[in-house]
Structure formats: structure tokens, C-alpha cells
Amino acid sequence: MRGSWHGHGTLREFPMIERRKYRDWIKPAGLLGFGVTVRETDLWICADQVLDALARNHVLKIRGHLESYIQDHPKFLKTLAPWFLQGPAPEIVREMAEAGIRAGVGPMAAVAGAVPSRFTTRSAKKKHPARILCLRP
Numbered sequence: 001m002r003g004s005w006h007g008h009g010t011l012r013e014f015p016m017i018e019r020r021k022y023r024d025w026i027k028p029a030g031l032l033g034f035g036v037t038v039r040e041t042d043l044w045i046c047a048d049q050v051l052d053a054l055a056r057n058h059v060l061k062i063r064g065h066l067e068s069y070i071q072d073h074p075k076f077l078k079t080l081a082p083w084f085l086q087g088p089a090p091e092i093v094r095e096m097a098e099a100g101i102r103a104g105v106g107p108m109a110a111v112a113g114a115v116p117s118r119f120t121t122r123s124a125k126k127k128h129p130a131r132i133l134c135l136r137p
Helices: 021-025 052-072 091-103 107-125
Strands: 032-038 041-047 132-135
Touching (some): 041 107, 091 107
8 A cells, every 4th residue: 555645634654565666677877776765755866875864854844844834725735626826835835836737737746746856956956966866656
């Protein structure tokens, strides 16, 4: 069973027990592969150095922003329609809402790409010396 979103705007923890065999096939030249899993977020990252602590801290921070917004705006979690922001919102929420508007779907359709995108963007902004290819299942 995969982790899933449940409850009244909160996330519950479920173990991820699916083995993603395709990850064994991903071997970019000169990069090391490692996984980072935090509740439903399951990233496979390839970089020229192991950044698992950095990545885990980033995922916890990003999820915290998203979970806090969902607690204040529970409809954000379940709506299948585009979400139009009214007032301030964390950057990840803005990105997901904008993606949903462009695609004509709810914002959670963008969550799988938003978290790894924020990690690679943040690393680049901080001028992290690692080359990063960040993948999600």
C-alpha cells in the first residue's frame, strides 16, 4: 500500500513498501544515487555527492510549508479544480496552484513534481557544488 493523503487537511504516515525496480536502471555517469523518503514523499536523487541529510531537511521544510497551508485551507488538498490563491502562500503552494491553473486541474496534481523541483532549484540558488538530477517515482 502506498502512502496517501487522508483526514482533515493533515497527512498520516504510511510505510512505502513498493520497490521501484526502475531505480536500479538509473545510473547517470559519475553520479551517486540515493533515496530520501519522508512519509508520502519518496525521492530518488542522483548527484556527484551524497546529499541525503540536505535533501531530507529540505523535504521536511517543504512539506511543513505545504502541510501548514493545507491545515488552513483544507479544500486545497482535495479540489480537482484549479485553485486561485487569495492572500499570501508559501512558494511551493503558489507553484502548485499556478501549475494547476495552467493544466485546468487541482493543485495537488503538481505535488509530485513540485517537491523535487524545489530541491534542485534551492540547491542551484545556494550555489551548491553538486550536480543534481532529482527524480521522483
